[in-house]
Amino acid sequence: ETGVTQTPRHLVMGMTNKKSLKCEQHLGHNAMYWYKQSAKKPLELMFVYSLEERVENNSVPSRFSPECPNSSHLFLHLHTLQPEDSALYLCASSRVTGDYTFGSGTRLTVV
Amino acid sequence: GQQLNQSPQSMFIQEGEDVSMNCTSSSIFNTWLWYKQEPGEGPVLLIALYKAGELTSNGRLTAQFGITRKDSFLNISASIPSDVGIYFCAGQGGATNKLIFGTGTLLAVQP
Numbered sequence: 001e002t003g004v005t006q007t008p009r010h011l012v013m014g015m016t017n018k019k020s021l022k023c024e025q026h027l028g029h030n031a032m033y034w035y036k037q038s039a040k041k042p043l044e045l046m047f048v049y050s051l052e053e054r055v056e057n058n059s060v061p062s063r064f065s066p067e068c069p070n071s072s073h074l075f076l077h078l079h080t081l082q083p084e085d086s087a088l089y090l091c092a093s094s095r096v097t098g099d100y101t102f103g104s105g106t107r108l109t110v111v
Numbered sequence: 112g113q114q115l116n117q118s119p120q121s122m123f124i125q126e127g128e129d130v131s132m133n134c135t136s137s138s139i140f141n142t143w144l145w146y147k148q149e150p151g152e153g154p155v156l157l158i159a160l161y162k163a164g165e166l167t168s169n170g171r172l173t174a175q176f177g178i179t180r181k182d183s184f185l186n187i188s189a190s191i192p193s194d195v196g197i198y199f200c201a202g203q204g205g206a207t208n209k210l211i212f213g214t215g216t217l218l219a220v221q222p
Contacts, residue, residue, distance in 0.1 A: 004153075006153075033210075040214075041214075042211075042212045042213060042214050042215070043154075043199070043212040045209060045211075048209070056209070090153050090154075092153075092210075099142075099144060099156055099159050100144075100156070100201075101156070102146075102153030102154045102155070104151070104152050104153045105151075105152070105153050107151075
């Protein structure tokens with residue numbers, strides 16, 4: 001499989017649940033990103049991993065916890081989320097200085 | 112922080128019309144990218160611009176990297192119904208090569 005693959009495509013979770021989003025890329029890229037897309041807002045960069053090391057955390061609440069076990073996989077662990085965290089979560093990858101390729105996203109609804 | 116102002120916010124046009132949208136920034140970028148996002152999908156790269164003054168085409172799409180490196184525009188000629196979607200500009204630069212997105216232009220094309 002090529003490109004950036006995100007699972008699941010849709011997720012509904014309660015505020016006390018723990019869930020994880022998964023992202024996988026087979027492009028040979030060495031940087032991976034999590035973005036949050038809410039209605040009527042620009043895409044917000046959440047986390048950046050470069051060469052498997054977290055290089056940026058844009059003041060994201062601790063209820064979001066990223067994990068990058070290797071250069072092909074990126075996870076976003078979710079715990080005790082709030083309804084305002086409902087959004088489309090997009091994963092992207094790139095070479096360190098290259099164009100970004102995005103996955104199709106996970107549509108998250110917190111109830 | 113860096114901000115990208117994208118306009119117009121939305122456009123409702125007839126099939127066959129030409130479309131123009133632009134982005135301006137308060138800071139300089141090294142790269143300008145234009146993405147299209149369709150419902151339920153992640154953004155897909157349309158055109159990448161790497162040099163000030165560069166004019167690049169991709170089929171009916173043409174984009175330019177402004178001389179000041181603080182702006183870019185995207186033109187779509189002879190629009191067709193499948194051009195419908197949200198178009199995002201994105202600027203890339205700085206030490207972390209972070210990608211900053213504009214707020215998007217929603218394009219609707221009436222057959």
